Amino acid sequence: QQQVKQSPQSLIVQKGGISIINCAYENTAFDYFPWYQQFPGKGPALLIAIRPDVSEKKEGRFTISFNKSAKQFSLHIMDSQPGDSATYFCAARTPNSGYALNFGKGTSLLVTP
Amino acid sequence: DGGITQSPKYLFRKEGQNVTLSCEQNLNHDAMYWYRQDPGQGLRLIYYSQIVNDFQKGDIAEGYSVSREKKESFPLTVTSAQKNPTAFYLCASTPRGSLQPQHFGDGTRLSIL
Numbered sequence: 001q002q003q004v005k006q007s008p009q010s011l012i013v014q015k016g017g018i019s020i021i022n023c024a025y026e027n028t029a030f031d032y033f034p035w036y037q038q039f040p041g042k043g044p045a046l047l048i049a050i051r052p053d054v055s056e057k058k059e060g061r062f063t064i065s066f067n068k069s070a071k072q073f074s075l076h077i078m079d080s081q082p083g084d085s086a087t088y089f090c091a092a093r094t095p096n097s098g099y100a101l102n103f104g105k106g107t108s109l110l111v112t113p
Numbered sequence: 114d115g116g117i118t119q120s121p122k123y124l125f126r127k128e129g130q131n132v133t134l135s136c137e138q139n140l141n142h143d144a145m146y147w148y149r150q151d152p153g154q155g156l157r158l159i160y161y162s163q164i165v166n167d168f169q170k171g172d173i174a175e176g177y178s179v180s181r182e183k184k185e186s187f188p189l190t191v192t193s194a195q196k197n198p199t200a201f202y203l204c205a206s207t208p209r210g211s212l213q214p215q216h217f218g219d220g221t222r223l224s225i226l
Contacts, residue, residue, distance in 0.1 A: 002155075009153070034214055043117075043203050043217030044156070089155060098163045099207065100146055100171060101215060103155040 003027055004092050006104025013111050019077040021107045023090035026071060030092035034101070035064065035075050038087045047088070048075070080111045116140065119204050119218035125226045126191065126198060134189045134221045136204035142216075143209035145187035149173060150201040150220075159202075162187055163209050191223060199224050 005024045013019045023033075032051060036044035050057045050064045050073065057064045063076040077084055087108050091101040117138045126132045136145065144163045148156040158171030162181040176195025181187050187206075191198045201222050205215040 006155075036217075041219070041222075043119075043205075043219045045217070046214040049214055097158065097171065098144055098146070098161040098169060099209075100158045100161050101156070101205075103148075103157075105153060105155040 002105065003102040004090060004104045006090050006107060008107060009105070010108040011110070013077075013080045013109065015080065015082060015111055015113055017080050017111075019075075019080045019084065019109055019111070021075045021088055021090070021109075022072065023074065023092075023104050024070075024072045025092050025102075027092070027094060027102075028071070029094045029096065030102075031095065032093040033064070033066065033073050034091050034093070035062075036089045036091065036103075038089065038106075044089060077109075080109075082111045082113055085109055085111050117204055117206055117216055117218035119202075119221050121221060122219070124221055124223045126223060127226050129193045131190055131192050132223065134191070134202055134204075134223070136187045136189065136218060138185055138187075138204075138206045138216075138218075140206055140216060141184070142206035143184070144207050145181070146205040146207075146215065147171075147177075147179065147187070147189045148203045148205065150203055156203060159189065 034049035035047045038044040061078045066073045090104040146161045147159040160179045162168035178190045204218045207215045
């Protein structure tokens, strides 16, 4: 059972545009929400993360928006670049299961020149 | 450099054979995790360990086994009971109980001969 639902499955954005990926969850025990970026043949790398008591976090071109009441959070990539083309995963962590992460199914982002 | 090393990068399994995937970390992290990644499925938790000599099943543990004899090592055995082992396997670690992100290795791709 997928505890974190991610959309869209794939996304094509022109260079300089804004990429937006959305995630939703049900489990209110989740206490940490990271986003990972993965390139083919590599492991996921942490991009940015947020706690549920914060509504927004910005690091460079990457911003997480968090809506606790709606149980939704999203990643915005400003001024998208071809080098941002990768698969992005949202995740949520619960103190159960040894603080393991529950992942969305991923979004394949292609930024065209 | 500190990090997580997974080996081998590619592995082939014959019918009825057990194979072991290696995961070593020099980050002095207490907790380690194994995830399985299938195309379009995100990452799913196989096993996790929060301390040496202790480990717990994740969501899809059937057909897999692990050991945690040393803090820095968490090998995963894919047994012959795992009928669909073809996947990308990822190992991760984190300081136990903290809000520090999970760090991932670069994975092992397992295929059936």
